[in-house]
Amino acid sequence: MIKKITIVGGTHGNELIGPYLIRKLEQDGSFSQSAIPVDYLLANTAAYKEVRRFIDADLNRSFTDDILNGHDDSIYEHRRAREINRILGPKPNNERFIIDLHSTTTNMGMTLLVRDHAAFNLQAAAFVQQHMPAVKIIMSDRDNQLSCTLNSLSDYALAIEVGPLPNGVLRHDQFAETEAVIKHLIDFALMPQEEQNTALPESVEIFKVTDRILYPRDDEGELTAMVHHSLQDKDFQELKPGMAMLQNRDGTVTNYEGKSGYPIFINEAAYYYENTALVITNLETVSLRS
């Protein structure tokens, strides 16, 4: 079914591990003899040059049908999304397995962001986790609804998200870890299906996105709160109602009032654009047997 594997870097131009890693893999020919051909794409070339997340709009929110079929050329990332759709698509191109490389400023460690369009994605993530037990798996529901990410070009797609890493910085340890994840993913994609089945556990734990907590802002649009120090860096640690969540500029503290959950993307730089202070997930066990 999968006839090509594409490793994408620089979907966000200030996340440096991807661009540097695809260049390295291309140069040292790591996967040049692979039974399924592996190719590489630097996605947001203009933003990468300027070390910015994006130029005019977030490329990873630009793969909607409206944009891909549209003709408005005023937004750089919309033009680039159409170009990438011609290279990797047309959407959906389910002969292609896409691995999109990202980083986060938050203390999430190594995570795999999985869309549940194909059982293969979760299986591949579980295979990685067997070899690298610290890896966590996140299932996003938002992407299901919006289908706007680069990974939405194929039903077979995963994003690697590693942190904490400041934007505009390369870290050797996280770089090597990302490379190790890619190798396991490609190993899995190359296995015959019966071998894949025996290589997998019965079930896997996933963090499923359920909610987002927004920042408060004043009339001028300025933030009036920041993540409370007791929550900072506590990604994947249970957040219960009544626990301190935001430190307000006026000195008061806002406590969490939702249902118990596991916060992720706590104080992520990129999410200030979307006004999101943190994301809440549920921990669920999912069977890998059909």
Added chain:
Amino acid sequence: MIKKITIVGGTHGNELIGPYLIRKLEQDGSFSQSAIPVDYLLANTAAYKEVRRFIDADLNRSFTDDILNGHDDSIYEHRRAREINRILGPKPNNERFIIDLHSTTTNMGMTLLVRDHAAFNLQAAAFVQQHMPAVKIIMSDRDNQLSCTLNSLSDYALAIEVGPLPNGVLRHDQFAETEAVIKHLIDFALMPQEEQNTALPESVEIFKVTDRILYPRDDEGELTAMVHHSLQDKDFQELKPGMAMLQNRDGTVTNYEGKSGYPIFINEAAYYYENTALVITNLETVSLRS
């Protein structure tokens, strides 16, 4: 001698602690009754809006006489440097004590960057260190030569630099620490001189900048190395000749070959612009008695 104190935030538009903190101090009136008037300045207003270090050029390299006396209006930060010179200057305006708020992506903790134009600066830094022993003091020689920073507007000036903090992120703990440093600095500035003298230790340890290590790049201008994992986060820990320093894309390792020293700004995001992988300092003991 000091007739005004100015606290500056947002000299780099993606370092968020400063802009948020000056807004908070202004709103809660922390220093509104101070015997020396305290005012506030958001320095790079345009870059702050775009959450970028700068728009056209680094504002904190734009306070040279050439730029301040120039008339070329094509670079935003040069225009803004002239405006700030009208507000805080004209350079040098030694009636003003400037505290410029910065952050770093590196693991440097809380540091004070001191220029040795006036004994007062080092004394004020030493006073802070007495109350907050983890604070480190860095003496920059480069600024002496170039005199291009916002702080060069007055001989009485200090920069607060706190990390590790990704650009575009506010951290509560570092925010509170920066506020504490400011309070100690203003306490010191308000003391009568004899009281200042008795409040200080005999001598203080400083890290004096001696060298910079540059990144190698290929013909296309792309980085061909990153900081080696064994050096990452090891700011202020002795770096000796022969220790691993850079991991090259081709798999080899470049060792440090200079004299033993204390590295700082290891893998700083902003220094990729200036191609600097790390800065080397010497640890020196300086007398505070004249």
